[in-house]
Structure formats: C-alpha cells, structure tokens
Amino acid sequence: MAASGIVFVLFVLVHMYGNLKAFSGEVAFNEYAHHLRIFGEPMLPENGLLWIIRIVLLVSLVAHVGSAVALMRRARAQRPVKYQVKRNNASSLSSRTMRWGGLTLFVFLIWHLLNFTIVKINPAGDQSADITENPYRLMVSSFDLWWMTLIYLVAMLALGFHLHHGTYSALQTLGWVNSASARAKAKIAGWVIAIVIAGGFSLVPLAVLFGVID
Amino acid sequence: MNLTLKIWRQASSSAPGGIHTYQLGGVSEDMSFLEMLDLLNEELVTKGEEPVAFDSDCREGICGMCSLMINGQAHGPEVTTTCQLHMRSFKDGDTITIEPWRASTFPVIKDLIVDRSAFDRIIQSGGYISANTGSAPEANSVPAPRDKAMHAFNAATCIGCGACVAACPNGSASLFMGAKITHLGDLPQGQPERYSRVVGMVAQHDHEGFGGCTNIGECTAACPKGIPLDVISQLNKDLRTAMVHGF
Structure with missing residues (x-):
C-alpha cells in the first residue's frame, strides 16, 4: 500500500508540474505534451517512456486497490457485530475517508483518461481533430464548462484528502516515524504534499474558468 | 445521581x-x-x-x-x-x-466479558526473551543507555487490555504488538531474538484474524497507558529489516 502509494505521489507531483505549463501558453504546453512522447529518442522508441510509466502505474494501481480490498475484508471479518455507539477520538477526517475517497478518485480517473487520453472527448461538443488532437485546446474547451471545472475540483479535493493521510500513513508503514518529532514532521509532510499537489492541479481549471488562460 | x-x-x-x-x-x-x-x-x-x-x-x-x-x-x-x-x-x-x-x-x-487469549498466543509467538531460569542475574551486568531504558519502559507499560483493538476500526492489534517489539527491541537482552520475534508475532497476529493497521491513531487515543503510535512505526521498521535479512 505504502510503496504503490509513493509511486502515485511522485507521479502526480510530476503531472501537476507539467500541467502548470498551461500558464506558458499553447505552444509551450503542446511542446511539453509532444516531448513526453519522444522523450529519450532514439534510445527509446516513440511513446517508450510513456509506456514504461503507464505499466508502472498500472501495476501500482493493481497493488494499491488489491491491498485496500484485503485490508477492508480483514476489517469486516474482524468486527462482524458493530458497536451500538462508537466515537472517533483521534482519527482525522482524511483517514476516515480513504476508502470512499479512493473510490471517488478511481471513478474520476476513468473519466479523466476518457477525457484526455484514451478517447479524447471534448465535453463542449466539437469533436473535430483541431481540438481533440490539440492538448491545449482540448483542455481549454473542457474547463470552459463550469461543471467540468467543478468535477475536477471535487476530484482534487478527494486527492488532497487522500494525500493528506496517505503521505503520513506511508511514512509510518515504512517505519520512518519513530519519535514524536518525526511524527510532527510526517504530518506536516502530509499537509504540504496535499496542498501543493491538489492546489497546483486546481490552478489550471480555475484559470481557464476565470479567463486567465484561453 | x-x-x-x-x-x-x-x-x-x-x-x-x-x-x-x-x-x-x-x-x-x-x-x-x-x-x-x-x-x-x-x-x-x-x-x-x-x-x-x-x-x-x-x-x-x-x-x-x-x-x-x-x-x-x-x-x-x-x-x-x-x-x-x-x-x-x-x-x-x-x-x-x-x-x-x-x-x-x-x-x-x-455479557461484557471477552476472551483475550489471542493476545497470549501473540506473546507466545515471540514477545519474550529466552533466559535461563534460576537466580536472577545481577541487574547492572548488562548496561542499557538511559534514554533507551526509559523508552523501553514507556512501551512496557502496556497492560494488554485490548482497548487498542476495540477502538481500531480495523480491529488491529498493531499497538499491542508494537509496544512489545519496542520494549524488547530497545534493550540489550532483546537483541538476539529481535527479528525472529517480529516475524513470529506478526504471523500469529494475522493468523488470529486481527485487522491490518491503517495508521489512523484511534488506538493510541484509547490506550489507558498512552502508548504512542511510534511503536507501530518501530514494529514496521523491524519487520522491514527482518524481511530484508530473510527472517
């Protein structure tokens, strides 16, 4: 769970950085998107790096979901009779929403890939190649719709929650939080990662919606 | 009233x-x-x-x-x-x-009485040090650094009541195990069996049917002895080291 989670944290960090290229304009953004495809040529074939990353992500996803399901099954089997009254005294909201939040992210991921990678759906309607094969135009066209921006912001809220507990939890699972001061630092790391990544991702759709990017 | x-x-x-x-x-x-x-x-x-x-x-x-x-x-x-x-x-x-x-x-x-024998079986699968019986050894013959001794003592205050399992949404006994792992792992007497201990205890814990730890911290809030979550991180660290060394 922790190892696959760290793969995702590193991935979303780089992904978020790439998205911020939108602030440099259409040429820079599309150049970045194109460069990802030819990264490492001629040592790697076209899309070589992308496929390596996709396979690593897919394996991590299977490991992450598999671990989550195993944990959930063990927890259910362990407490067949529920408490009549149960209070949460210490757990954060983010830690208690890991399962539903994870499911939210999974559903979002399917739409996100259909939107920008697998099918390249323009939710605004115009499915011509001028837009769907131009990453920058497809992005602007998508986030010009308020409800698309809303979907992405909700997903980023879920991502922020997931990263807040996930980062801290991964450090704890890997055995790196062995003192009170290390715990304080690990909790701060959770906040920083969550705010930087979810906040960084949210900037682009908000900028499109408010006309900063067009 | x-x-x-x-x-x-x-x-x-x-x-x-x-x-x-x-x-x-x-x-x-x-x-x-x-x-x-x-x-x-x-x-x-x-x-x-x-x-x-x-x-x-x-x-x-x-x-x-x-x-x-x-x-x-x-x-x-x-x-x-x-x-x-x-x-x-x-x-x-x-x-x-x-x-x-x-x-x-x-x-x-x-009614309100539960059978906590599962805790005993976890302790029996590694939560001890092997020592010859007979007269007690001279207490100062094996020196322990003061900070380690205090840390070990804090972990050793676990009374095995099971509140950690009861409070945990996963029903995990990681805080209980971690307390024993930390207590014995901090002291010189605990070193010879340190890595076989963690592997044995975790295997018995999982075999009993306790849930997995998701680090949410309800256990430490419920613990009457205030044992901190650090002991679970220590448990994970020892388990990782044990796995690397093929225990």
Whole structure:
C-alpha cells in the first residue's frame, strides 16, 4: 500500500508540474505534451517512456486497490457485530475517508483518461481533430464548462484528502516515524504534499474558468 | 445521581445478544465505574435477576482485565482503565451505553466479558526473551543507555487490555504488538531474538484474524497507558529489516 502509494505521489507531483505549463501558453504546453512522447529518442522508441510509466502505474494501481480490498475484508471479518455507539477520538477526517475517497478518485480517473487520453472527448461538443488532437485546446474547451471545472475540483479535493493521510500513513508503514518529532514532521509532510499537489492541479481549471488562460 | 444504563447482555458466546436498559439511582460521584456496576448487580440479585457479568481484577489500573466500551469509547471518556474511571466523569441523568470489545478475535464469553487469549498466543509467538531460569542475574551486568531504558519502559507499560483493538476500526492489534517489539527491541537482552520475534508475532497476529493497521491513531487515543503510535512505526521498521535479512 505504502510503496504503490509513493509511486502515485511522485507521479502526480510530476503531472501537476507539467500541467502548470498551461500558464506558458499553447505552444509551450503542446511542446511539453509532444516531448513526453519522444522523450529519450532514439534510445527509446516513440511513446517508450510513456509506456514504461503507464505499466508502472498500472501495476501500482493493481497493488494499491488489491491491498485496500484485503485490508477492508480483514476489517469486516474482524468486527462482524458493530458497536451500538462508537466515537472517533483521534482519527482525522482524511483517514476516515480513504476508502470512499479512493473510490471517488478511481471513478474520476476513468473519466479523466476518457477525457484526455484514451478517447479524447471534448465535453463542449466539437469533436473535430483541431481540438481533440490539440492538448491545449482540448483542455481549454473542457474547463470552459463550469461543471467540468467543478468535477475536477471535487476530484482534487478527494486527492488532497487522500494525500493528506496517505503521505503520513506511508511514512509510518515504512517505519520512518519513530519519535514524536518525526511524527510532527510526517504530518506536516502530509499537509504540504496535499496542498501543493491538489492546489497546483486546481490552478489550471480555475484559470481557464476565470479567463486567465484561453 | 440517577443514570440510565444500556448494557449489552449475552448469555453465552453462541447465544445472540442485545441491549438491555436499566435505571440506577443512588450513584455517588466518588464511585468507580465498576463500583457503579457492582451497585447495579446488587439490585439485580435482590430482584432475583441475573447480574451483569464483567471482568475486573486488581481495580487499581495495572492488570488490564477490565474492558468496557463506554459510550463508544474504550475505557470511557478519560485516559485510564475502566476501574480507575470515576462517576464524577458523568452527570446526573446521563444515559451510558456499555458494550464489550467488538472483535472476532475477542469472542464474548458472557455479557461484557471477552476472551483475550489471542493476545497470549501473540506473546507466545515471540514477545519474550529466552533466559535461563534460576537466580536472577545481577541487574547492572548488562548496561542499557538511559534514554533507551526509559523508552523501553514507556512501551512496557502496556497492560494488554485490548482497548487498542476495540477502538481500531480495523480491529488491529498493531499497538499491542508494537509496544512489545519496542520494549524488547530497545534493550540489550532483546537483541538476539529481535527479528525472529517480529516475524513470529506478526504471523500469529494475522493468523488470529486481527485487522491490518491503517495508521489512523484511534488506538493510541484509547490506550489507558498512552502508548504512542511510534511503536507501530518501530514494529514496521523491524519487520522491514527482518524481511530484508530473510527472517
């Protein structure tokens, strides 16, 4: 769970950085998107790096979901009779929403890939190649719709929650939080990662919606 | 003070259980929680009813026998054991729900009494040091650094009451295991069996059916001895080292 989670944290960090290229304009953004495809040529074939990353992500996803399901099954089997009254005294909201939040992210991921990678759906309607094969135009066209921006912001809220507990939890699972001061630092790391990544991702759709990017 | 008590009654481990409601008057705020239950039981016996079965032994907060979920909190609202919880923590007219620990690894024997033998089996699978029996060794012959000794002692205050398992949404016993791993792993005497210990204890923990730890921290908040989450990180670190070295 922790190892696959760290793969995702590193991935979303780089992904978020790439998205911020939108602030440099259409040429820079599309150049970045194109460069990802030819990264490492001629040592790697076209899309070589992308496929390596996709396979690593897919394996991590299977490991992450598999671990989550195993944990959930063990927890259910362990407490067949529920408490009549149960209070949460210490757990954060983010830690208690890991399962539903994870499911939210999974559903979002399917739409996100259909939107920008697998099918390249323009939710605004115009499915011509001028837009769907131009990453920058497809992005602007998508986030010009308020409800698309809303979907992405909700997903980023879920991502922020997931990263807040996930980062801290991964450090704890890997055995790196062995003192009170290390715990304080690990909790701060959770906040920083969550705010930087979810906040960084949210900037682009908000900028499109408010006309900063067009 | 007058109280409304909602208490889980269950005749045996195989019988279905349910909540029964009792009205209890004449409770003094100086009574311990268990003395309040004693008072209820005296009334029940006088009326010819079956008294409520609950566990207790030392009644001074060190044995780990008392184990009640009180209004959804293990050992009730204070950071202490149920026997050291006093009725001054409640108000006149309060409704108090009392349940046993809920975990398939801690089956209910009767009413509020659960069987915590699973903890004993975890300890038996590594939570000890092998030493020759006979006269006690000279205490100062194996020096331990003071900070390590204090850290070990803090972890050793675990009384094995099971509140960590009861409070954990996953029903994990990681805090219990981590306390023993940290206690013995900090001291020179614990080193020879350090890595076989963690592997053995975790294997028995999982075999018993305890849940996995998701680091949410309900266990440490419920622990009457305030054992910190650090011990779970230490458990994970020792387990990682053991796996790397092929234990």
